[in-house]
Amino acid sequence: MGRAFEFRKERKFKRWAKMAVQFTRLGKEIAISVKEGGPHPENNARLRTAIQNAKAVNMPKDRVEAAIKRASEKDSKGYEEYVYEGYGPHGVPVLIETATDNTNRTVANIRSYFTKSGGSLGKTGSLDFIFQRKSIFRFLATDEMNEEELELELIDGGLEELYVESDEEGNDVFVVQTSFEDFGNMQRLLEEKGIETTSAKLERISLSHTALSEEQAADVLKLIDKIEEDDDVQAVYHNME
Template sequence: MGRAFEFRKERKFKRWAKMAVQFTRLGKEIVMAVKDAGPHPETNSRLRTAIQNAKAVNMPKDRIEAAIKRASEKDASSYEEHIYEGYAPHGVAVLIETATDNINRTVANVRSYFTKAGGSLGKTGSLDFIFQRKSVFRFKVDEEVDLEELELELIDGGLEELYVEDDEEGNDIVVIQTSFEDFGNMQKLLEEKGLEVTAKLERITLSSTEIGEEDAADILKLIDKIEDDDDVQAVYHNMA
């Protein structure tokens, strides 16, 4: 019974820790959206998307409103977005998206993660042949939504792929993928259809690297270290 309790306690702690990281990243996205186009979601599509994404992970309403208010203040901190690209051990490509108020701190941290793991940081754009930026929208499967019909209706929005995947809780999730350039078109079309979606610009791998289980542990250790950094928004890799 004691072991079972400790296991549940550990899982709960990890879940809360992950949620805290999500809230921090979404809070930054809200701040950047407000700085970019103002505090009103009805006229700021980036902010509207950030709020939708925040609600999807149960970020408290007062925390969302506080982030918007904080970003609207004249002396509020602003964040710069930077991309870092490099190779982890065993030839695995890694791309990191960051949002930082101290670029020197961020680049020093990222470089140290790669160096200590036996990898190397590369130049911006060096992994363009591996990662392609795509617009990705997700929503929970609704029995009232005919996916075949929806697929046809979304072609005008630039639909490239529509498929169903499982989330971490085992729920069926509809995934819609378009080009980077069609983000706004698809977002508007989905909003007109009344679908509550999460939306994100993601990096899709065009090629993958096969490695063994033992080597994969080295990669995952590095990725975990990078993801723990407060300046990091997202990490992508091409490990199969």
């Protein structure tokens, strides 16, 4: 009984911690979107996407509105977006997207994570041959949706690939992939068709993969976990199989 209680307690804590990280990252994305295109989602596609992503992870509406309001104030701090690239343990390439109000702090932290793990921070663009930026949209599959029909309907939006995966609750989710440049085209098409996405993001897709043993993979995952704990980090990508 005691062990079961502790296990449930630990799972709940991890879920809350994960949610807190998601809210922080989405708050930054909202702030950057407002600074970039204004506080009105109907006229700001990036903000509209950020709000939709926040809704998908149950970020409270008042928290979203507060983030928009703060970012709209003239004296509010702005965030700059930077990408850091390097090689972790066992030569695994790792790419990190950040949003920061202190670049000196961010780069110092990122460099220390790589150094302490036996890896090294590289030059910007050094991993362009491994990671390709793609537009990825996800939405829940319904009984009315037919994969073949969807493929035909989404071609005009720049569809490159359509497949089904399962989310954390075991629900079937359609995943739509387009080029980086077609993000806006696909977003508009999905909105026109009344399809509500659970996430819409620009993600890094690895063009090659590195095979590791369990022990080696554990070394890399330890580095990734450390990086993801950093408040300035928005996303981390690697090419482990």
